[in-house]
Amino acid sequence: MHASAPRRPLWLRFLSGPDIEELGITSGEVIDAVEGVVAAHGRGETVFEPRVHLVPDNGGAGHFNVLRGHVSSLGDHGVSGVKVVGDFHPNYRLGLPSELALLTLYDPATGVPQAVIDATFVTEARTGAMTAVGARHLARPGSRVLGHAGARGTAFSNVTMLDSLFDLDEIRVTSKRPESREEFARRLAEHTDTPVRVTDSVAEAFDGADILVEATRLTEPAPLLHPGLVKSGAFVVPYGTVSAVSHDLLDTVDKVVVDDWREARSGRFGALRHHVDTGRLSADTLHAELGDILTGRRPGREDERERILLWHRGLSILDVAVGHLVLERARSADAGTLLRYR
Incomplete structure (x- = not known):
């Protein structure tokens, strides 16, 4: 029998809204990231799936959009991501944004989760x-x-x-x-x-x-x-x-x-x-x-x-590109919270 390799701990980075605000990402950087990924999409360097919707039984208060995409030109061998964003127009009555989102990023070579990101800024900026x-x-x-x-x-x-x-x-x-x-x-x-x-x-x-x-x-x-x-x-x-x-x-x-x-x-x-x-x-x-x-x-x-x-x-690939920008900046600044995945 072959001995199994020792299990090493896996960690992912959680980035909250305040964490992202402190990174100081500029509008110009976001525009460049979006322009780059749109061009990559035109060159066929992305894997893109149209969004799907989840419409809860909530009296018409809102729905969720689920976006999935992969960008081959990011990182060493690409980045994959899934975003779930709510679209709840009456939220202003509660002092909340109408669009609240979470983005998860993954290593496409192993499937290992890399980050969980408050994607409210990502959604607005992209x-x-x-x-x-x-x-x-x-x-x-x-x-x-x-x-x-x-x-x-x-x-x-x-x-x-x-x-x-x-x-x-x-x-x-x-x-x-x-x-x-x-x-x-x-x-x-x-x-x-x-x-x-x-x-x-x-x-x-x-x-x-x-x-x-x-x-x-x-x-x-x-x-x-x-x-x-x-x-x-x-x-x-x-x-x-x-x-x-x-x-x-x-x-x-x-x-x-x-x-x-x-x-x-x-x-x-x-x-x-x-x-x-x-x-x-x-x-x-x-x-x-x-x-x-x-x-x-x-x-x-x-x-x-x-x-x-x-x-x-x-497009989901915009979220992946801007999310990758956020994650790379956070890694450089050691920002956010590392969470034990397994």
Whole structure:
């Protein structure tokens, strides 16, 4: 009989929200991580599965998204990860974020867990970074006015990261609740010198804007974003869970880009769910996935007059990439708590 090898202890690193805040990760670092993994996806260096949903019997209070992905280009032999994130819109009444998440990272060669991470920051930052990366490649470089609908957690990263990339003259913000949009504007004003204007309606925020970001928290579909608000040359990013996009918006859009076409077709939620389900958006009418544009396989903006729409649903590989960034920084700083796994 062969003697079995002595069992060595296995440890994983737990990183709480406060642990991550102390790491000092910058917006620029997150944008670079997201841009890198989107390009890797375009080169086929990822293993990606569309999200699945768990909808509890909770009276419609919210649901969970389960995201799974692997990025071969990270670390010595890649990193795999699974994130579970809740989407609970009434959480503001309890003083909680609407999106709370946990990310687990794994060694793909052995299956050994590497980390358990509070992924609330990861979710917010990677979403804003995806908006920014899309804008970097698809918006007009001379864009001056940003209109943003929605004031949830990801909204701050959307606005501040776009503000870091463009020489904006004005940021317009709105949301359903007056107190929410006013507080959002106050928070933004503490982080940017760009004038921030609060509007009473989505139409006022979007009308004539160069970059339009729709991140509303609707409970029922409503056509808040429609062709009359999208001027020539605009870049449009709708990604609310429940659609705020009119059925005819794509009739006036020159190019539709998605983060991943399989993801766009999956699930029961999403800004363009109706457009996919009815065939208004199909493999034939889709211009490209963003990774194809970053790798040069498909053109991005070719004309200043083009109206371009990016629909990104939040890819698991973004969570893996930003989570890996967080974990590597934490290892260098010896941050977090080591937990005995077995």
